[in-house]
Amino acid sequence: MALVYITRITWFLKRFKAGKERQAETGLPGTTKAKGIVYSWANVAMPWAMESTRKKPFFYAQFLIFHIGGVTAAIALSFIIPYAPGLLENSTLVLLLQVSIGLACLIGVMRIVRRVSNPYMRAISSPDDYFSLILLTVWFFFATLSVPNSTANGELHLLTYFILTAFFLVYVPFSKICHYLYYPFTRYYFGKSMGYRGVYPLRSESR
Amino acid sequence: MSKKNNRSQKAEKVIERMGQKLNRQIAGSMLACVHCGMCTDSCHYVLANPGDPTYAPAYKADRARKLFKRHFDWTGRVFPKWVGADTVTTDQDLEELKDIVFGKCTNCRRCSINCPMGVDFATFNRMMRGLLVSVGVMPEGVAVVSKDQWEIGNQMGVLKEDYLETLEWMGEELQDELDDPTVKIPVDKMGADVVYSINPREVKYDPRSIADAAKIFHVAGENWTMPSEGWDMTNFGLFSGDDALGGSVAGRLYEKVTELRGKTLVISECGHGYRSTRCEGPNWAQHDVPYMMESSVATMLRYIKEGRINVDKTKNPEPVTFHDSCNNARSCGLFEEPRELLNLVCMEFREMYPNRSENYCCTGGGGAMSMSEYTPRRLKSAKIKADQLKATGAAAVVTSCHNCVDGLGDVIRHYELGMEVTQLVHLVANALVIEEKVQVAVEEEAAVAAVAAAEPAEVATRETVATEGIADEALPFAGRTVLVVDDEPDQVDFIATVLEDNGATVLRAADGEEALAKARSEKPDLLTLDLGMPGRDVGEVYETIRNDADLENLRVCIITGRPELRKLIYNRSVKKPEGYLDKPLDEEGLVLNVKKVLELT
Numbered sequence: 001m002a003l004v005y006i007t008r009i010t011w012f013l014k015r016f017k018a019g020k021e022r023q024a025e026t027g028l029p030g031t032t033k034a035k036g037i038v039y040s041w042a043n044v045a046m047p048w049a050m051e052s053t054r055k056k057p058f059f060y061a062q063f064l065i066f067h068i069g070g071v072t073a074a075i076a077l078s079f080i081i082p083y084a085p086g087l088l089e090n091s092t093l094v095l096l097l098q099v100s101i102g103l104a105c106l107i108g109v110m111r112i113v114r115r116v117s118n119p120y121m122r123a124i125s126s127p128d129d130y131f132s133l134i135l136l137t138v139w140f141f142f143a144t145l146s147v148p149n150s151t152a153n154g155e156l157h158l159l160t161y162f163i164l165t166a167f168f169l170v171y172v173p174f175s176k177i178c179h180y181l182y183y184p185f186t187r188y189y190f191g192k193s194m195g196y197r198g199v200y201p202l203r204s205e206s207r
Numbered sequence: 208m209s210k211k212n213n214r215s216q217k218a219e220k221v222i223e224r225m226g227q228k229l230n231r232q233i234a235g236s237m238l239a240c241v242h243c244g245m246c247t248d249s250c251h252y253v254l255a256n257p258g259d260p261t262y263a264p265a266y267k268a269d270r271a272r273k274l275f276k277r278h279f280d281w282t283g284r285v286f287p288k289w290v291g292a293d294t295v296t297t298d299q300d301l302e303e304l305k306d307i308v309f310g311k312c313t314n315c316r317r318c319s320i321n322c323p324m325g326v327d328f329a330t331f332n333r334m335m336r337g338l339l340v341s342v343g344v345m346p347e348g349v350a351v352v353s354k355d356q357w358e359i360g361n362q363m364g365v366l367k368e369d370y371l372e373t374l375e376w377m378g379e380e381l382q383d384e385l386d387d388p389t390v391k392i393p394v395d396k397m398g399a400d401v402v403y404s405i406n407p408r409e410v411k412y413d414p415r416s417i418a419d420a421a422k423i424f425h426v427a428g429e430n431w432t433m434p435s436e437g438w439d440m441t442n443f444g445l446f447s448g449d450d451a452l453g454g455s456v457a458g459r460l461y462e463k464v465t466e467l468r469g470k471t472l473v474i475s476e477c478g479h480g481y482r483s484t485r486c487e488g489p490n491w492a493q494h495d496v497p498y499m500m501e502s503s504v505a506t507m508l509r510y511i512k513e514g515r516i517n518v519d520k521t522k523n524p525e526p527v528t529f530h531d532s533c534n535n536a537r538s539c540g541l542f543e544e545p546r547e548l549l550n551l552v553c554m555e556f557r558e559m560y561p562n563r564s565e566n567y568c569c570t571g572g573g574g575a576m577s578m579s580e581y582t583p584r585r586l587k588s589a590k591i592k593a594d595q596l597k598a599t600g601a602a603a604v605v606t607s608c609h610n611c612v613d614g615l616g617d618v619i620r621h622y623e624l625g626m627e628v629t630q631l632v633h634l635v636a637n638a639l640v641i642e643e644k645v646q647v648a649v650e651e652e653a654a655v656a657a658v659a660a661a662e663p664a665e666v667a668t669r670e671t672v673a674t675e676g677i678a679d680e681a682l683p684f685a686g687r688t689v690l691v692v693d694d695e696p697d698q699v700d701f702i703a704t705v706l707e708d709n710g711a712t713v714l715r716a717a718d719g720e721e722a723l724a725k726a727r728s729e730k731p732d733l734l735t736l737d738l739g740m741p742g743r744d745v746g747e748v749y750e751t752i753r754n755d756a757d758l759e760n761l762r763v764c765i766i767t768g769r770p771e772l773r774k775l776i777y778n779r780s781v782k783k784p785e786g787y788l789d790k791p792l793d794e795e796g797l798v799l800n801v802k803k804v805l806e807l808t
Contacts, residue, residue, distance in 0.1 A: 008281075012231070012234065012235075012238070013231070015234075016229055016230055016231040016233075016234040016235075017230055017231060018230060018231040018232065019230045019231070019232055019490065020490065021486075021490065022489040022490050022493075022494075022495055023485060023486050023487075023488070023489040023490070023496065023500075024496075024499075024500075026485060026486060026539050026540050026541070027539075027540035028540070028543060031540065040325060043323065043325070044323065050245075050320065050321050050323070051249060051321055051561065051565055052245040052246065052248065052249055052321035052322075052323070053245070053323070055248070056245075059245075063323075118244070119258065119260050120244055120247050120253075120260045120263050120266075121242075121244050122260070123260030123261070123263065123266050124242045124244065124260070124263060124265040124266050124269060125242055126242075126289065126290050126291030127288065127289050127290075127291075128282075128289050128290045128291070129242050131289075174281065174282045175282070175290075176241055176242070176290075179238075179239055179240075179241045179324060182235055182238050182239035182324070183239065183324060183325070185231070185235045185239075186232075186235040186236060186239045186324055186325035186326060186327075187324070187325040189231065189232045189235060189325075190232075190319070190325040190327055191325070193232075194320075197486060197538060197539050197540045198539070198540025198541075198542075199320075199537060199538070199539075199540045199564055202320070202563075202564050202565075203542065203563055203564070
């Protein structure tokens with residue numbers, strides 16, 4: 001996975017040259033490209049900054065649970081189980097992980113329903129979009145079951161969880177799931193341009 | 208047989224050139240979309256066309272993205288169907304793409320600022336436009352305007368002599384207004400502190416904005432000039448995606464300013480013109496600009512702050528709202544200067560919501576005003592804008608963009624909002640506090656106009672005008688007969704009243720046949736012709752007038768609220784009209800333009 005990512009980033013940086021801004025900065029004094037870049041990178045943590053997230057707080061909350069409570073926790077679990085299983089003797093931690101990953105699984109189901117039932121979502125979805133979401137949701141399900149790290153009810157859940165984790169290492173670099181690889185770049189360039197032009201940071205009086 | 212073997216020559220070129228145009232910013236936008244749908248509700252097309260997913264920004268973007276995935280991305284090359292990759296094969300595919308990139312997006316960038324991933328759809332939509340234009344696939348209006356800008360140097364085909372005559376005329380108007388024979392609009396003055404560049408729309412349809420700017424510069428005591436060439440700061444390359452055109456147009460202006468050794472290039476109120484000249488031009492032209500460039504909005508604000516001009520906001524008592532134009536605001540950060548200026552020159556400024564970077568497009572952006580085939584779709588999508596305007600309850604909407612003036616004008620007419628559209632230069636000029644000597648002359652002129660307006664309106668005959676003596680001879684149109692042709696009684700009444708108040712004898716006709724009959728029998732000096740009348744085809748009527756030897760001295764001024772109908776006249780191989788005016792009309796603009804058409808300057 002790391003090898004593919006390095007190859008992808010190298011290809012991206014070498015194949016496509018960055019456009020430059022030759023003109024003097026616009027915008028009021030104090031607006032700089034550096035501020036724009038930082039503001040743009042921090043966008044993910046500022047739901048009030050964009051109309052799209054501001055008007056859908058519940059959707060934004062789902063995003064947080066899905067990515068932090070789900071993806072991050074489930075990835076962490078794949079390291080904890082083999083390398084620090086003692087941590088999972090703490091029942092509070094187990095409960096916390098199960099609740100967060102379980103909620104992420106529930107959100108995954110909601111997102112699948114949304115993608116299938118909403119005509120706008122259907123129109124913009126490819127097989128990769130559906131498969132990635134279903135795969136993640138199923139992975140969350142088995143991760144939730146695997147958190148206690150117990151084979152009392154068999155090993156199928158743990159086996160499935162780890163097979164899926166291994167599959168992700170192969171599938172993710174070639175799917176839309178690797179979008180986080182591009183996030184720093186797209187937000188960097190967009191923020192740089194908008195900061196240079198004095199558009200970023202966005203003002204709160206717009207609403 | 209593979210798709211590549213079946214691909215048309217144009218489709219092949221589009222793909223080949225796409226590879227050359229992709230830069231890191233665009234490639235990132237192509238790769239980063241996660242199809243989350245968060246951009247959907249940010250688009251005015253989506254909001255006005257609920258249930259039609261083909262307007263969703265991600266859907267529109269994917270029409271271009273699928274090409275990128277198929278031809279440049281690994282996964283898309285190997286598993287195209289899995290990731291939604293596809294190609295274009297036929298010219299029909301390109302036509303469908305044209306409908307999306309030109310007809311369903313104004314490049315307003317509202318979706319870009321609402322994307323969690325920072326996907327800048329508007330920028331790569333522009334790239335797609337450029338690719339289609341490079342193989343000759345584009346709306347007719349885009350081709351016509353681009354051609355004018357390449358060949359004549361401005362996007363409205365204004366000839367140099369017409370431009371210079373208009374400057375001279377406005378200079379003379381200003382001399383009369385200020386009662387100061389030294390006032391003029393300097394052209395090609397060397398070493399001026401300010402070189403002022405304008406939108407050709409000002410020459411053709413709104414020359415008063417040139418005079419207003421000149422008045423402000425004069426009162427401010429500015430050392431300024433206007434260039435004789437390369438004066439068009441607008442740039443159709445922004446809309447067409449043609450970087451070569453963009454660079455050429457911007458380059459002409461930069462070189463002229465350099466030649467004149469100007470210190471600051473001041474750009475009149477035009478959104479895409481400001482963005483193209485101030486922000487994008489140096490990149491397109493690969494030309495570093497050694498002098499300052501600023502919007503005239505910033506210039507006017509600076510004059511007030513520095514005490515170079517004084518303004519009296521009570522002269523603009525009506526409540527106004529402000530429309531942030533996509534190009535100079537969302538793409539160039541010009542948010543606060545217009546507001547600061549409005550609060551100085553208007554009694555009541557009301558915000559519309561949302562505003563600033565979150566404002567909705569006027570729907571006339573991205574070159575949409577030149578693409579008449581998309582007008583019904585554009586006006587339908589303007590419902591969002593109409594609701595925004597209506598909610599303010601303002602009498603007028605102010606905008607710093609000529610494109611928005613036309614776009615908002617269409618919205619206001621279509622949705623019957625009863626508002627005016629104006630620009631900051633008019634408000635500032637109107638609010639100017641001018642020295643006493645000049646003020647007296649202005650008051651005398653206002654008194655003359657008041658006396659003329661107080662005279663009872665009548666349907667005058669030429670005999671009546673001839674016998675009425677010296678008072679009427681002082682009026683600008685005294686002794687002239689104008690035939691007003693329009694099927695809307697309110698329009699006819701308005702035009703007739705204004706012209707009669709200024710001394711003209713006015714005849715009326717409600718359709719083409721009546722117009723021809725009266726033109727032949729009464730031999731007026733001027734005929735004003737509406738283009739949207741029922742009955743006989745107006746273009747045919749116009750051609751008949753031009754081909755009639757008895758009417759060879761008749762001047763024609765087109766007055767229409769539907770600019771896309773101008774092609775009825777343009778497509779005729781007869782002499783073009785002497786003037787064009789867009790509705791809604793205002794009294795001052797009508798009088799000025801009729802004077803110009805009748806050569807009474």
